[in-house]
Amino acid sequence: MSQLDTVQRILDAAEVLFAERGFTETSLRTITSTAGVNLAAVNYHFGSKKELIQAVFERFLTPFTTSLDAELARLATEEEGSLQLDDLLQSLYRVALAGLASQGRDPRRFMRLLGLAYTQSQGHLRRFIVSRYGDSYRRFAGSLATALPHVDPVTFYWRLYFMLGATVFSLSSFDAIEAILREDFGAESSLEETLARLAPAAVAMLTAPVPAEGG
């Protein structure tokens, strides 16, 4: 088995297991036995469990943010100075969905990992993501902000977090929610349909009238 294969197999197994169980709940032994490689291979190739976690995120966040940046640049030249909110959100969702799906990766797993990065208090991971992908995030937030000139900055940023929360939370629990709705209403929901419901809901939230300041 070549080195590339081993690294790849470890990353594949770790990505799936982390998304399913979380970081602390997934041992290196579970990862290596799932991947069919030796336990010592993780420390040989990645150095430590922390660095393996970062490598898992790097592998899907780098292509994701690269595509997102390209999409934002394309939008900016296309509609000079008049970025539409719908287009921006659709860019985000299209890149997240199609970009990953074309790689043969599961967007739901992507969202579960993003959710974990937020909620599991792995300080090293948060620092890694912020230092590595903070610029892309700020560029996207900035584009979104210019499409909402009438919303004051603080309200805008809170709403941005509301939107991120709604997205990460509902997509990372997609399977569970979908199962409930299927049982209760017999209605199947695809990920595409859910994003088609989420986008207008997010737009409505971002563009809601700002109540008069109450103190």
Add this chain to the structure above:
Amino acid sequence: MSQLDTVQRILDAAEVLFAERGFTETSLRTITSTAGVNLAAVNYHFGSKKELIQAVFERFLTPFTTSLDAELARLATEEEGSLQLDDLLQSLYRVALAGLASQGRDPRRFMRLLGLAYTQSQGHLRRFIVSRYGDSYRRFAGSLATALPHVDPVTFYWRLYFMLGATVFSLSSFDAIEAILREDFGAESSLEETLARLAPAAVAMLTAPVPAEGG
């Protein structure tokens, strides 16, 4: 030290530590040493770590759902048959905030624990919460649904999850988000102000026009 004191001290320490670090990341040793009680006391009083986790949730979910049920009943008799969406959301937020604060409990911790219950894949906890508080949840969701008669059920439930995601996510990360906004804009946000921003955003999301079905 009386038994009640010991049980109470364990619950207090566990609640804080779980909210800060998560379940797996918090050992019984950390809990008992923080609480100033013996390690064996946890298993004596609660049986196991899992049952301690459930007890922590039971201690704040029972008064919360009791208050929420009472508030919903009060609203239903007050405005017969014409429940207002604003009122319902304000009930939820007021009960969550004031009800807990009057107990001397931190609502942010409450939200962090709720977020953990969702994201950390503790199957036993999800089963416990669903079996114990599922009825209250369904009553609240039902009230909300009747206030939105023009939204089809499936769209309504997805939006309900979007709303829950926005709420749990942003409030459980309240301190972190607040710190960022304070640094970038010098604007302090209180929990009350954030809920005052969240409520209209949630209403806008729930009441957004439903796009024509595309498939």
Add this chain to the structure above:
DNA sequence: GTCTATAAACTGATAGAC
């Protein structure tokens, strides 16, 4: 009800043979 002592299992990491 509280304590000490310990069982039994698991964890990440590494030294050294091949």
Add this chain to the structure above:
DNA sequence: GTCTATCAGTTTATAGAC
């Protein structure tokens, strides 16, 4: 680059003295 064997530390849980 891969393997075995093992270290050193941690975890939950419990038996038994007080």
